[in-house]
Amino acid sequence: MANSHEVSGATTVTVQDGNVTSPCGFTAAGVDAGVKKPGVLDMAMIQSDRPATAAGVYTTNKVQAAPLKVTREHIAAGPLRAVVINAGNANACTGEQGERDARRMAEATAGALGLQPQEVAVASTGVIGKPMPMGVIEAGIARLAGALAVDGGTVAAEAIMTTDTEPKTGKVEWRIGDQQVTIGGMAKGSGMIHPNMATMLGFFTTDVQIAPALLQKALQRAAQVSFNMVSVDGDTSTNDMALILANGAAGAPAIETEGPLYDQFVQALTALAIHLAKAIARDGEGATKLIEVCVRGAKTEASAAQAARAVAASTLFKAAVFGNDANWGRILCAVGYSGADFDPAKVDVYLGHVQTAAQGQALDFSEAEALTVLQKREVRVTVDLHDGDATATAWGCDLTVDYVHINADYRT
Numbered sequence: 001m002a003n004s005h006e007v008s009g010a011t012t013v014t015v016q017d018g019n020v021t022s023p024c025g026f027t028a029a030g031v032d033a034g035v036k037k038p039g040v041l042d043m044a045m046i047q048s049d050r051p052a053t054a055a056g057v058y059t060t061n062k063v064q065a066a067p068l069k070v071t072r073e074h075i076a077a078g079p080l081r082a083v084v085i086n087a088g089n090a091n092a093c094t095g096e097q098g099e100r101d102a103r104r105m106a107e108a109t110a111g112a113l114g115l116q117p118q119e120v121a122v123a124s125t126g127v128i129g130k131p132m133p134m135g136v137i138e139a140g141i142a143r144l145a146g147a148l149a150v151d152g153g154t155v156a157a158e159a160i161m162t163t164d165t166e167p168k169t170g171k172v173e174w175r176i177g178d179q180q181v182t183i184g185g186m187a188k189g190s191g192m193i194h195p196n197m198a199t200m201l202g203f204f205t206t207d208v209q210i211a212p213a214l215l216q217k218a219l220q221r222a223a224q225v226s227f228n229m230v231s232v233d234g235d236t237s238t239n240d241m242a243l244i245l246a247n248g249a250a251g252a253p254a255i256e257t258e259g260p261l262y263d264q265f266v267q268a269l270t271a272l273a274i275h276l277a278k279a280i281a282r283d284g285e286g287a288t289k290l291i292e293v294c295v296r297g298a299k300t301e302a303s304a305a306q307a308a309r310a311v312a313a314s315t316l317f318k319a320a321v322f323g324n325d326a327n328w329g330r331i332l333c334a335v336g337y338s339g340a341d342f343d344p345a346k347v348d349v350y351l352g353h354v355q356t357a358a359q360g361q362a363l364d365f366s367e368a369e370a371l372t373v374l375q376k377r378e379v380r381v382t383v384d385l386h387d388g389d390a391t392a393t394a395w396g397c398d399l400t401v402d403y404v405h406i407n408a409d410y411r412t
Contacts, residue, residue, distance in 0.1 A: 013271035018171025019153030022184035023207035025049045025249030029147035030159030033140025035088035035126070035133060041159035043137070044085045045144040046203060047113060051079035052245035054121065055216040057223045059240035065092035066102040067122040068241060074106065074118045080245055081119040083203060084109045084141060085160050087188070088126040089133070101132040108138045112145035121243055123201050125162055125188065157186040160201055164188050168279040172268040176261060179252035181208045185272050189280035200227060200280055202242035204272065208265060209248030210255040218266045219244050226273035229305065229394040230281050231313035244269070278395050287397035290378045291321055294393045295335070297385040303340040304392035310338030311381060312396035321379055322398035326370035328356035335383055346386040352379070
């Protein structure tokens with residue numbers, strides 16, 4: 001699974017097979033605690049063998065789950081040593097009891113690992129509005145602590161899934177001086193996915209030593225062009241977060257200021273985040289195709305991003321892709337209502353290599369060639385605004401009848 005991703009339009013970074021235990025000094029575990037149902041993995045834990053600088057980005061939904069509040073507080077308090085995650089219950093809209101339960105998850109993890117509660121981040125995903133089964137959760141935490149291992153990253157990634165059909169992991173390696181350094185990651189997300197952010201959890205670990213402010217800035221930039229450029233169904237959740245822990249275990253020179261070393265770190269983290277974001281879009285609930293929308297020639301990156309996200313999120317266009325219908329007008333329509341600054345009379349539209357519109361007007365294109373493009377597992381759309389040099393890419397998936405079936409009986 002080596003995949004290359006172009007970052008900032010210039011640098012190509014290769015994402016390899018790996019996970020959150022690929023960097024030095026990290027262990028992980030996953031167990032079937034019983035939060036969901038017997039025999040299904042539903043709790044995970046990550047531990048650093050030393051204090052790790054931490055950073056996080058979170059959903060912009062005003063309704064936010066209890067774990068987000070607790071995790072924000074703990075990151076603000078200083079370095080982290082562990083993350084505990086459960087699937088099957090979001091611990092959202094659960095009031096003061098939900099917050100107490102989130103704090104108890106941190107306390108129980110700290111007790112099991114010999115840490116302080118503020119050294120533990122907490123994340124949850126699953127059904128909203130149900131009380132946490134704390135007896136099951138605490139028993140799961142005890143089992144996780146005893147199962148932590150350097151090869152536990154794979155099972156941990158499986159344990160955070162909800163409606164996902166496959167785990168989403170990867171790593172990036174490069175050198176700082178004479179030392180090899182690594183960023184590893186895992187994510188979950190399949191439905192309720194939309195920018196800023198979506199029902200996704202992302203966890204990154206790295207053995208790089210980096211200043212806290214730079215780590216936060218790097219994560220925000222990576223999330224902006226990856227997780228915030230994915231839409232499956234237009235819904236933004238209550239529980240979304242992406243966290244990164246940097247423990248410096250590789251022994252490489254520390255990144256203390258912006259410059260070449262920091263730029264390399266941002267490029268590596270961004271490539272891995274894009275890899276995981278695309279995996280989320282590809283695994284959208286009921287999806288059969290990944291849609292990649294590239295908008296180029298925009299006046300600003302913000303306009304390019306607005307336009308790309310609108311096309312990727314268009315229900316009409318997603319349905320057309322599912323039906324192999326080259327209805328390119330839905331693309332231009334979405335760009336038009338996106339809020340992007342552009343001149344409709346300059347716009348070119350492409351489905352794969354097939355140009356369907358020039359200067360905002362229809363071309364006499366080959367429906368047969370367009371059908372060949374749309375029948376592929378990955379469908380690329382290009383929109384050229386011819387208004388500047390800015391570019392942005394967004395990802396989505398087709399909208400299928402299976403999406404309705406999955407979400408019609410999610411709780412039952």
